[in-house]
Amino acid sequence: MKKFIFSLTAIVFLSLSACDTSLDETPYSVLSPGNFYSSVDDAIAATLATYSSIAAGGGGSIYGQQIPIYINGFSDEQQGGGPWSTPALYAFDATYAPIQGMWQQMYRAVNFCNAAIDNIPGISMDEEFKNSLIGEARFVRALMYFNLVRMFGPVPLELTESVDLSDAFGPRESKEAIYQSIIEDLQFAENNITQTSTSRATSGAAKGLLAKVYLTMAGVEGPNAGENAYYTLARDKALEVMGMSYFLQEDYDQVFSVDNEGNSEVIFELQHDRGIDGQGSRLAQLSGGGVFFQGPLYHPTLGIKHGFNQGWGVINVSQKWCRETDSDDYRKITSAVCEYERFDGTMISVENRAPGMPIIKWQDDLATGFDAHDNNHILLRYADILLIYAEAENEINPLSADAYAALEQVRKRARDADGVNITGVPIDLTGTLGSKEEFRQAIIDERQIELAFEFGERWFDLKRHGLIQQEITEAVLQPITYFTGMEYLPIPNQERVLNPNLTQNTGW
Numbered sequence: 439m440k441k442f443i444f445s446l447t448a449i450v451f452l453s454l455s456a457c458d459t460s461l462d463e464t465p466y467s468v469l470s471p472g473n474f475y476s477s478v479d480d481a482i483a484a485t486l487a488t489y490s491s492i493a494a495g496g497g498g499s500i501y502g503q504q505i506p507i508y509i510n511g512f513s514d515e516q517q518g519g520g521p522w523s524t525p526a527l528y529a530f531d532a533t534y535a536p537i538q539g540m541w542q543q544m545y546r547a548v549n550f551c552n553a554a555i556d557n558i559p560g561i562s563m564d565e566e567f568k569n570s571l572i573g574e575a576r577f578v579r580a581l582m583y584f585n586l587v588r589m590f591g592p593v594p595l596e597l598t599e600s601v602d603l604s605d606a607f608g609p610r611e612s613k614e615a616i617y618q619s620i621i622e623d624l625q626f627a628e629n630n631i632t633q634t635s636t637s638r639a640t641s642g643a644a645k646g647l648l649a650k651v652y653l654t655m656a657g658v659e660g661p662n663a664g665e666n667a668y669y670t671l672a673r674d675k676a677l678e679v680m681g682m683s684y685f686l687q688e689d690y691d692q693v694f695s696v697d698n699e700g701n702s703e704v705i706f707e708l709q710h711d712r713g714i715d716g717q718g719s720r721l722a723q724l725s726g727g728g729v730f731f732q733g734p735l736y737h738p739t740l741g742i743k744h745g746f747n748q749g750w751g752v753i754n755v756s757q758k759w760c761r762e763t764d765s766d767d768y769r770k771i772t773s774a775v776c777e778y779e780r781f782d783g784t785m786i787s788v789e790n791r792a793p794g795m796p797i798i799k800w801q802d803d804l805a806t807g808f809d810a811h812d813n814n815h816i817l818l819r820y821a822d823i824l825l826i827y828a829e830a831e832n833e834i835n836p837l838s839a840d841a842y843a844a845l846e847q848v849r850k851r852a853r854d855a856d857g858v859n860i861t862g863v864p865i866d867l868t869g870t871l872g873s874k875e876e877f878r879q880a881i882i883d884e885r886q887i888e889l890a891f892e893f894g895e896r897w898f899d900l901k902r903h904g905l906i907q908q909e910i911t912e913a914v915l916q917p918i919t920y921f922t923g924m925e926y927l928p929i930p931n932q933e934r935v936l937n938p939n940l941t942q943n944t945g946w
Contacts, residue, residue, distance in 0.1 A: 502720055503724065504540045514913035517913075518752055527918065528924070544582045549599060610940060617661055640705070646679045653830055657904075677827060687703045688857060696801075704814075706818040707818075710812060711812065712812040719812065722802055725800070756788075762886065764864060769888060772798070773887075774890070837873075837874065845880065929946070
């Protein structure tokens with residue numbers, strides 16, 4: 439925890455230096471709230487630091503490496519080669535360093551948020567702007583706790599800034615308490631944030647995340663499992679977002695293009711810039727969109743769609759995902775390589791390539807290095823909101839016209855492909871499903887391909903529907919034996935040594 443607190447001070451120092459060069463002579467080793475949180479620039483710097491804590495490039499970042507490799511890897515859509523196969527094989531225990539790293543990085547981010555939330559109120563500044571900044575910090579804190587409670591179940595709930603070790607040894611709080619805190623933070627955020635950049639939290643992003651929170655609370659692992667009241671809350675909050683200015687891009691592939699960042703579908707994204715040292719993304723390099731050209735990808739319907747690049751192969755599409763998704767679906771073609779033709783005419787398939795094939799959803803042909811790709815990390819987009827609405831509406835009013843309409847918006851966009859090479863897949867399902875359960879499964883399947891490889895979505899969906907045992911044990915080349923408690927990650931042993939109040943999760 440000492441390193442955690444030192445890192446907070448270091449980032450705050452960097453943020454302040456960028457805002458006010460007159461601070462160059464400040465003795466930073468004794469930086470304190472008294473000489474830090476005193477101006478509007480300080481409030482802005484503290485708020486931006488909350489994003490730095492989750493968007494930083496490199497190997498230790500939450501969304502830049504940890505979630506794409508490990509949380510995605512725990513699902514059935516992704517597998518890695520060599521040592522990176524550990525997540526997919528569930529060949530780890532409570533000493534696994536990446537899980538320790540995720541825990542530390544998310545609580546580090548929480549402390550950034552708590553520092554801003556605790557100290558910005560004391561700054562003399564416009565109250566509306568002040569509350570907007572606080573709302574952004576509360577959004578990021580809610581996002582971190584939403585991750586933590588879904589990954590680990592009950593966790594310590596730290597809502598004030600930790601300034602020494604004694605502040606950091608709280609017990610595990612109930613899921614009910616954690617979700618209540620998340621809801622309160624997001625409600626404050628949706629009602630107070632005034633800024634509109636998609637690379638920071640907005641009112642729309644808070645509403646969208648709140649819809650997802652409510653839907654999760656009604657899932658099998660949620661504190662309100664199966665309760666129509668929470669499906670109603672999820673539906674109504676998603677409907678609020680649907681009434682805002684977001685809309686689907688015509689071409690699915692262009693949603694993720696480096697030349698189309700901040701587009702109409704993006705609700706919240708973490709911004710990356712290849713031209714700024716330490717601010718680039720490595721997401722493409724982890725998969726198959728890296729800087730080393732290998733060869734063009736051919737598809738019998740679309741012809742050459744992408745030149746795909748040779749990344750590190752740390753994250754690859756799984757054979758199971760390739761088998762379960764339609765080969766003519768434009769989203770499949772533009773998201774991953776399940777088969778391709780080499781220059782010599784040889785066909786290479788994921789079925790005969792054990793480590794899997796590259797994921798090509800994120801590419802940057804102008805990348806200048808491994809950690810210097812320009813791809814923004816989209817954490818929430820409009821297609822997700824439409825599917826949240828469709829799922830929740832179906833649970834309340836099975837097979838309703840409104841549920842079908844939201845689902846069809848997403849499927850029609852995929853069916854129209856790039857507007858030229860139209861495949862006719864997927865078909866319109868309107869009126870074809872016979873029960874609430876069939877519609878629910880259609881949504882699960884739709885999310886599997888629409889949101890493929892997007893920052894843990896598949897794993898969280900499987901958990902929400904109680905499908906870990908059914909799907910994960912069929913996902914990889916080697917058999918996995920299910921055990922009770924597999925749905926949650928182990929509490930890291932090192933954290934339990936530091937904090938004797940932490941109990942271990944069942945099965946670990």
